[in-house]
Amino acid sequence: MTASQVELDQPGQGRLAHSPADHPPIPRAKVGVVLANLGTPDATDYWSMRRYLGEFLSDKRVVDYPSWKWQPLLQLIILSRRPFSSGAAYRGIWNTEKNESPLLTITREQTRKVAEGLEALYGDRVMVDFCMRYGNPSTDSVLRRMQAAGCEKILFFPLYPQYASPTTATANDQAFRTLMKLKWQPAIRTVPAYFEHPRYIDALANSVEETYASAEGRPEVLVASYHGVPKRFLMEGDPYHCQCQKTTRLLRERLRWEPEAIETAFQSQFGPEEWVGPQTVDHVAELAKRGKKHIAVISPAFSADCVETLEEINEEIKESFLEAGGERFTYVPCLNDRDDHVQALLAVIRNELAGWC
Structure with a gap:
């Protein structure tokens, strides 16, 4: 259904054109923008690190060795030891005030600034959120939440300037896995590499x-x-x-x-x-x-x-x-939530939203 098929009933909702008066309100059609980053453990303890590393190192885009060869090594040896050293590394940089990794803190702030920029351009027609390929918030949960909010078109933006199979491709793969499970798929676009923008x-x-x-x-x-x-x-x-x-x-x-x-x-x-x-x-x-x-x-x-x-x-x-x-x-330092970086992301997004907004 398109926005032209919906008559506004109350802010953010409406009813189908020519529908019965008692038809329940439905969300007004929106465009979603999802910023996708690599991922983060939920905490630095052994089991949190093991879950995160297990998901990351089981990804065929990251380690493409045959499962029969790789999984015994991963499960019995690597995931028995590496969570300790990785946990120590994360503890050294952990955002203790928010009890989360710096990547999560920064990505949330990038998303907030991008959302402000897009609201100034498009009003409330665009919904912005972020997801992680590994860990939380998961790609699946964010895409489903956007669809439930009325996003019939979604721009999926892996935050990797240079394209690589273990980063950009696996992020896109995960988005497509969610679409494979949905009865009503939103239209989706993926953002190409912006390494020379x-x-x-x-x-x-x-x-x-x-x-x-x-x-x-x-x-x-x-x-x-x-x-x-x-x-x-x-x-x-x-x-x-x-x-x-x-x-x-x-x-x-x-x-x-x-x-x-x-x-x-x-x-x-x-x-x-x-x-x-x-x-x-x-x-x-x-x-x-x-x-x-x-x-x-x-x-x-x-x-x-x-x-x-x-x-x-x-x-x-x-x-x-x-x-x-x-x-x-x-x-x-990385570009993080610098204003000139946010403006670069907005320029990329505006180009990719052409014809949708």
């Missing part, structure tokens, strides 16, 4: 310039550290590695820097197979051995600070650089 590049450049302006001395090299993927994914057609390289190049051009002032690396490798490189943790140590005393690291693939940035970069990778002879390490 001018406003996204501008926001990255602004964050670098602001961080450099407040740093104690100017860093000699900026390392753009992206989350890693197996090299096999690149060979099988995943465009992620190429899109990361282009983001780095566009950022350098926007900053008007020489090529040697910014380098690309990849973090978070696990497992025995070869991954795209160089690995950030090793690369920063090599920079120190080459005589670089002050470096900065930025994470263009992450839309919000999380355990991979606040703990891995600002602790493990920083430690690698300092132990190899480096002296000063500057972290450039």
Whole structure:
């Protein structure tokens, strides 16, 4: 049913045109916008971490080994040990005031600001919410809530600037799994990668310039550290590695820097197979051995600070650089809920809503 088929009865509700007078009110048709991020454990204790890691590491988009080979290893060994170390990492960055992970706090604030921006443009015709691929709020619960609220069209926005199978694709997969279970499916659009969007590049450049302006001395090299993927994914057609390289190049051009002032690396490798490189943790140590005393690291693939940035970069990778002879390490925060980042997201959303609003 379309909005033209509904006569307004009271704010946000109406009745079908030509329907009997006693027909129950129905929600007025709306467009939904869902911001989707990776996910978060509900708490840092062993069982909360095990549930979260079990869901994450059982995803075939993340680890695509045959189940008969991978699941015994995962269930009997990895999930017996890793919740302890991962829980400790999360405890080091946990938002104790709200009792939640920073990723959840930041994504909620991004959603609030995006909702305000869209309300200014479209009034109450657009409903905005967020979901997580792993953990809560789940993709299924959010999409069902939107449908119940009258969203007949939904724009699903994975918050990953660069497309990758283990991030963008699995987020979309989860949305489609919900649609497969619904009797009445809303129309749905998925947002493509925005790794080269001018406003996204501008926001990255602004964050670098602001961080450099407040740093104690100017860093000699900026390392753009992206989350890693197996090299096999690149060979099988995943465009992620190429899109990361282009983001780095566009950022350098926007900053008007020489090529040697910014380098690309990849973090978070696990497992025995070869991954795209160089690995950030090793690369920063090599920079120190080459005589670089002050470096900065930025994470263009992450839309919000999380355990991979606040703990891995600002602790493990920083430690690698300092132990190899480096002296000063500057972290450039993720774009988070910066106003220029929100404006970039709004520009992407407005383009994708064309014809719907």
